[in-house]
Amino acid sequence: MKILAVDLGGTHATCALVEGRRILVRQTLALPGSPSLAATLEAIASSLEELHAGSPAQGIGFGFCGLVDSRRTRIASTNGKYTDAVDLDLAGWARERFGLPLRLENDARLALLGECFAGAAQGETDVVMFTLGTGIGGVAMIGGRLLRGKHDQAGVLGGHIPVNFAGRRCTCGAVGCAESEASGWSLPLVTRAWPGFASSALAARNIDFQNLFACATAGDAVSREIVDHCLRVWGAAAVAAVHSFDPELLVYGGGVMQRADLILPFLQDYLNAHAWTPWGKVRVRAAQLGNDAALLGAVPLFDQELPLVR
Ligand SMILES: [Zn+2]
Known part of the structure; x- marks a missing residue:
């Protein structure tokens, strides 16, 4: 076909x-x-x-x-x-x-659906996929079926899981969404408001994740703090998704995953420490299909x- x-x-x-x-x-x-x-x-x-x-x-x-x-x-x-x-x-x-x-x-x-059909989640039936990019996508499959709900918005708003009730206003109308706390569009806002930003190495650069990770790797203290903030935002959203949807696998895609070497081990450790899954450990894996x-x-x-x- x-x-x-x-x-x-x-x-x-x-x-x-x-x-x-x-x-x-x-x-x-x-x-x-x-x-x-x-x-x-x-x-x-x-x-x-x-x-x-x-x-x-x-x-x-x-x-x-x-x-x-x-x-x-x-x-x-x-x-x-x-x-x-x-x-x-x-x-x-x-x-x-x-x-x-x-x-x-x-x-x-x-x-x-594509990653389940031909990519990182083949053979899996209970999966959440996060896409870390300009925004954050977060979708859920339970028992081999995409979660939809009465109004077709169940399990599709993972980027809008609130991780900070005192956080930033999001484009969706909520405050402190994962997306408004740590995504491509919110990163410049988060960064410019960070204490010490003006004297950080990042202040002289275009603010995006590539430069943030580069400055952090080069030892810039403010950049390291912001990277840690972003990782914890994504970790909180991951725990929320595990507690909401009961997946066995989390798949991560999107442009930010160019630093999968740093992000995936953090998220696996964060879930091991914070997710309540007495049946075992939720696995974390990079998307394959881009x-x-x-x-x-x-x-x-x-x-x-x-x-x-x-
Ligand atoms: Zn939102």
Whole structure:
């Protein structure tokens, strides 16, 4: 079975033709600040038409960066991006334009599905995946099924687990979310407010995780304190996820994981020390598929009968 996969993020979309566990061909489209999904769909359609003409597919699996009602195939809520998306009928669009059925899912859920199907979580049925990047994605699978809940937002807001009730205001409306305490977008805010920042090595650099880790490794005291803060934020979110979802495995992806050598051992030790799991130890592992995860997740999304275990 060949599937057309779409992974739509805030700044780019990737369209691909996927067969089984192989991505046959992919195209990445830059979407510089496009606020409208209706306008963006035209570029996506052109790419899909090209892929579809070369090798006909049987369906479209669509990953979207917002809250998704997958049962109704509708986008339920966006976080400042593509505000017209909630009014769009993507299934109707796919039917009219391509004569194909379309299944819709949140992009982070799709990435977890991909890692279970072809990556770091193959053979696992109880998994939480965190994506540490500009924001923090956190999605849960229990008993081999993606957790959805009545309003389709169960187990998909792991980045918005509050870790500090006296913390920073988050884009979601809460305060002290993992994302507002230690993610790509909140790092400059956290860093500039840190005591001693002005005289730290970090003050002379662009503030991102790469520079933060570099300054900390070079011995800068403030950078070391902030790295420790971030690790503890992620550790608190990990414990919260374990206590909420009862996983046996936590998978970590995202750009921040370039320092997996530092992050994974910390999180494993933190969970060993703080998670209440009398049955054993929750394992911590790096994601394997990178940006391909959501594309490969489109296959089991589309064919629910397909076993996730090889
Ligand atoms: Zn939040």
